[in-house]
Amino acid sequence: xxxxxxxxxxxxxxxxxxxxxxxxxxxxxxxxxxxxxxxxxxxxxxxxxxxxxxxxxxxxxxxxxxxxxxxxxxxxxxxxxxxxxxxxxxxxxxxxxxxxxxxxxxxxxxxxxxxxxxxxxxxx
Amino acid sequence: xxxxxxxxxxxxxxxxxxxxxxxxxxxxxxxxxxxxxxxxxxxxxxxxxxxxxxxxxxxxxxxxxxxxxxxxxxxxxxxxxxxxxxxxxxxxxxxxxxxxxxxxxxxxxxxxxxxxxxxxxxxxxxxxxxxxxxxxxxxxxxxxxxxxxxxxxxxxxxxxxxxxxxxxxxxxxxxxxxxxxxxxxxxxxxxxxxxxxxxxxxxxxxxxxxxxxxxxx
Numbered sequence: 001x002x003x004x005x006x007x008x009x010x011x012x013x014x015x016x017x018x019x020x021x022x023x024x025x026x027x028x029x030x031x032x033x034x035x036x037x038x039x040x041x042x043x044x045x046x047x048x049x050x051x052x053x054x055x056x057x058x059x060x061x062x063x064x065x066x067x068x069x070x071x072x073x074x075x076x077x078x079x080x081x082x083x084x085x086x087x088x089x090x091x092x093x094x095x096x097x098x099x100x101x102x103x104x105x106x107x108x109x110x111x112x113x114x115x116x117x118x119x120x121x122x123x124x
Numbered sequence: 125x126x127x128x129x130x131x132x133x134x135x136x137x138x139x140x141x142x143x144x145x146x147x148x149x150x151x152x153x154x155x156x157x158x159x160x161x162x163x164x165x166x167x168x169x170x171x172x173x174x175x176x177x178x179x180x181x182x183x184x185x186x187x188x189x190x191x192x193x194x195x196x197x198x199x200x201x202x203x204x205x206x207x208x209x210x211x212x213x214x215x216x217x218x219x220x221x222x223x224x225x226x227x228x229x230x231x232x233x234x235x236x237x238x239x240x241x242x243x244x245x246x247x248x249x250x251x252x253x254x255x256x257x258x259x260x261x262x263x264x265x266x267x268x269x270x271x272x273x274x275x276x277x278x279x280x281x282x283x284x285x286x287x288x289x290x291x292x293x294x295x296x297x298x299x300x301x302x303x304x305x306x307x308x309x310x311x312x313x314x315x316x317x318x319x320x321x322x323x324x325x326x327x328x329x330x331x332x333x334x335x336x337x338x339x340x341x
Binding site: 032033034036039040043044046047048077078079080082083086108110111112113114117118 | 159160174177178180181182184185188189191192193194195196197198199202203226227228230303307330331332
């Protein structure tokens with residue numbers, strides 16, 4: 001019975017995508033501007049599988065992603081440095097959190113109001 | 125633009141509504157084109173309690189890849205909760221002036237999830253995500269854009285009879301598979317909504333095609 005199930009699945013559960021997705025005919029298929037790494041996966045896991053994305057895990061993975069982006073000359077996306085800082089803040093490392101918020105502000109001036117607000121609330 | 129055989133174009137045209145007579149009016153959007161977008165956790169009209177936050181985890185990438193600064197969604201959620209707003213309902217009620225003052229956001233994306241998850245037919249299941257979204261300028265308070273993210277993805281046995289399909293439908297009910305599947309469909313739906321050439325978002329200032337995007341000009 002198990003073998004049959006696997007065979008059936010292996011033979012292909014055909015996924016018919018009935019999607020209203022004309023972007024591919026318009027030729028504007030999205031090209032990533034950034035190195036995304038595991039950021040959105042971690043966001044998903046935070047909410048759907050909390051055990052798999054505690055702050056320590058996120059800090060490790062995002063730090064690695066940032067290093068990889070820099071090594072490849074790719075840009076770190078909006079929000080990633082800030083989110084890493086947030087994880088460091090939750091872990092009690094305020095100095096590193098502040099540094100990440102400053103980096104986010106430097107890379108993306110649009111974040112300045114929010115980052116300044118967070119930095120302003122942190123003890124010096 | 126890729127060349128497609130005429131029959132394929134006709135099919136695409138019908139599916140996409142690209143042959144609709146009226147073009148999307150981008151004038152207000154172009155006039156107030158935001159550099160930054162604040163995405164609030166979505167309101168949820170579906171029966172799945174996880175819908176809002178799983179959806180939220182798929183929206184940053186397409187918006188940023190479209191050329192906008194996107195505020196870190198988990199931080200925004202955490203910050204608002206810390207400041208006495210326990211959920212999306214309360215967050216959506218915050219005045220635009222306040223959001224601009226606190227976050228410095230040029231525009232806010234308000235999302236409402238209408239359908240989320242598995243629909244079971246006799247022997248197959250479909251995974252559906254349908255969410256309405258509206259982009260509002262925080263200064264003029266005008267609605268810049270509205271649309272719907274919608275994908276319905278079906279699965280069924282490629283062959284084999286009734287028993288095979290029943291087994292496949294049962295297997296599909298494993299919770300983790302379901303959650304992952306609807307998560308993937310949400311991502312597809314968001315990309316489709318944002319990157320739709322006719323009705324989607326305008327390219328934002330970080331996008332290489334921002335200057336050459338003629339929509340609304």
